[in-house]
Amino acid sequence: MDDGRNLAGARLLMFGPPGSGKGTQAAVLASRLGVPAISTGEMLRQAVAQGSDLGNKVETIMTSGALVDDETMAEVVRHRLAQKDTGNGFLLDGYPRTKGQARTLEQVLQDQDVHLDGVVFLDVPTEELVTRALARKRADDREEVIRERLRIYHSQTAPLLGYYRDLGLLRTVDGHQSIDKVTEAVLASLAEAA
């Protein structure tokens, strides 16, 4: 089984519907690959917890299940990807979520003269997503909010799958198995493509 060593320095995206395990896998994979895990959801939740200007701006939006606007997210991501620790690869989780965000990311990477190495899509059936999110009990994990996040995912985020498929970057992994098995499947799919 691949231990991820040949993927050191990779620039990867974790892609999938809310509750598919992007954050869970990003944390495990980042430590296996020796790159930072960058979760836009986590960064926003931290901003809310700190009561910063950004946090105050996004709190209500997040609790409703809506997406934070592209301009705000561009600022957050541009700033984060300019940090030194991303120089030797990163695992971006939860960004991009719209076509505008995908264009921003492309521009940011182009400005740094680097490119993405892979986009991992975690495929999980909808009812399992709802079950997982309800079990998680985060502030935005009420059933009607979860369903709204799923609706937005299908209308605004899922279309990006075709975009990354056309670029030859998409690796689809069955996310409906144990956390360890998903990790191994992700590493295997990336190693196959490397």
Ligand code: B4P
């Ligand atoms: P996120 O933090 O990205 O939240 P998510 O998509 O709901 O969760 P994720 O897929 O990471 O699931 P997790 O690993 O936790 O976004 C939250 C909000 O922030 C958004 O709704 C939006 O408002 C805002 N936001 C973030 N990024 C944005 C952007 N780019 N643009 C605009 N707005 C943005 O896993 C879910 C649960 O399942 C966990 O409890 C986990 O333990 C469990 N689990 C994971 N893998 C499992 C497995 N294999 N089997 C069983 N359970 C599993």
